[in-house]
Amino acid sequence: MCAFDPSSGNVSNKKTIGRSAAAEHRALVRIQVVTRTEQGLLLPERMQLPDGKALSVSRVYGCRYDGMRQNMLRYGVRIGGISAAMWMRDDRIWFIESKLADRLLQQP
Numbered sequence: 001m002c003a004f005d006p007s008s009g010n011v012s013n014k015k016t017i018g019r020s021a022a023a024e025h026r027a028l029v030r031i032q033v034v035t036r037t038e039q040g041l042l043l044p045e046r047m048q049l050p051d052g053k054a055l056s057v058s059r060v061y062g063c064r065y066d067g068m069r070q071n072m073l074r075y076g077v078r079i080g081g082i083s084a085a086m087w088m089r090d091d092r093i094w095f096i097e098s099k100l101a102d103r104l105l106q107q108p
Contacts, residue, residue, distance in 0.1 A: 028087065028095040044075060044086055047094070049101055055080050080107050 032048040044057045061076035061083075072087040072095075082103065087095045 027098040029098045029101045031086075031094050031096055031101075033086070033088075033094040042088075044077060044088075044094070047079065047086070047096075049104060051105060053105060055104060057086075080104055 029050060031050070033044045034046040035042050036045045037043070041063075043060050046054060046056050048054045057077050057079055059078040061078070063073050063075045065071050066074035066087065069087055070089075072089050075086045075088065077084055077086055082100070084096065084100050089095075
C-alpha cells in the first residue's frame with residue numbers, strides 16, 4: 001500500500017520506509033512574500049519574484065518542517081495554476097525553486 005500527497009511530498013511505501021531520504025541540491029531563489037495569519041498560522045498570500053512580477057497564492061495545501069532543507073518550513077501551494085512548494089526560514093526569508101521561478105516568469 002502506498003499513500004501519496006503531492007502537495008506535501010509525503011510518501012509512504014513499505015519498500016522505501018527503511019531508507020533515509022536523499023539530500024536535495026536544487027537551486028533556490030529568494031522571493032518577497034506578503035503573509036496573513038489565520039488561526040495562529042502564518043500563510044503566504046502574495047509573492048513577488050526577483051524581477052518584480054507579483055503573483056497571488058490561490059491555495060495553501062499545508063506546511064511541514066523539511067529536514068532536507070535545514071528544517072525550513074515547506075508550504076504546499078498553488079500559484080498561477082501550478083502546484084508548487086515554497087520554503088520559509090526561521091528569519092521569515094522565503095524561497096522557491098529556480099525551475100519554478102522560470103516557469104512562473106514565462107506565464108502571461
